[in-house]
Ligand SMILES: [Fe+2]
């Protein structure tokens with residue numbers, strides 16, 4: 722039965738102080754996974770020298786790496802530079818986009834985008850009022866549309882994963898103060914997920930949230946390292962799973 726081992730982590734918040742730990746973590750994941758997915762906030766403050774710490778660690782891997790960026794990676798307004806650093810190291814950066822690599826002879830569809838704020842029932846940011854607020858609403862709308870398009874494009878792939886930084890569900894935010902949930906993600910992102918029902922959804926950002934959640938029958942995991950309390954978690958996706966929703970927790974690194 723063809724399966725793919727996905728090592729996932731978010732919120733590395735790399736800087737020079739944690740270089741040794743990150744280097745060690747990536748060293749351990751090589752050989753334990755077929756592909757690595759990074760769920761954003763790779764850097765502490767979005768500085769290029771911090772991203773160099775990440776790519777030096779990625780150089781230890783012999784498997785492909787896909788990543789979205791997080792809000793910390795945007796902080797210094799150097800996203801283009803950071804993206805170039807990642808791409809030159811062979812890391813594929815997903816932003817309102819998708820990829821369909823062949824891994825272990827299986828096509829893995831990866832729909833990825835940072836996502837954005839917007840809130841959840843009871844705390845939603847409306848499309849109303851000041852232009853700046855409506856701009857935030859519209860920006861999230863672009864992510865929702867892009868995620869829908871990406872999932873449409875990978876619909877035929879036997880295994881499909883969504884990679885986000887912000888959360889598309891409240892179920893993985895439990896533990897965070899409810900007063901900040903509006904800034905941790907939005908259920909507007911769950912529309913495309915409910916429609917296309919991928920095998921697995923991964924996100925980060927909510928450092929004090931909950932590891933395992935769901936959108937309907939679709940498993941969602943908050944892979945922020947602070948939540949996992951480990952450097953990576955390995956998910957095994959199985960193409961022979963009964964209903965096509967084949968995410969199994971197999972191993973940790
Ligand atoms: Fe973070």
Ligand SMILES: [Fe+2]
Pocket residue numbers: 762791792793886925926927
């Ligand atoms: Fe974040």
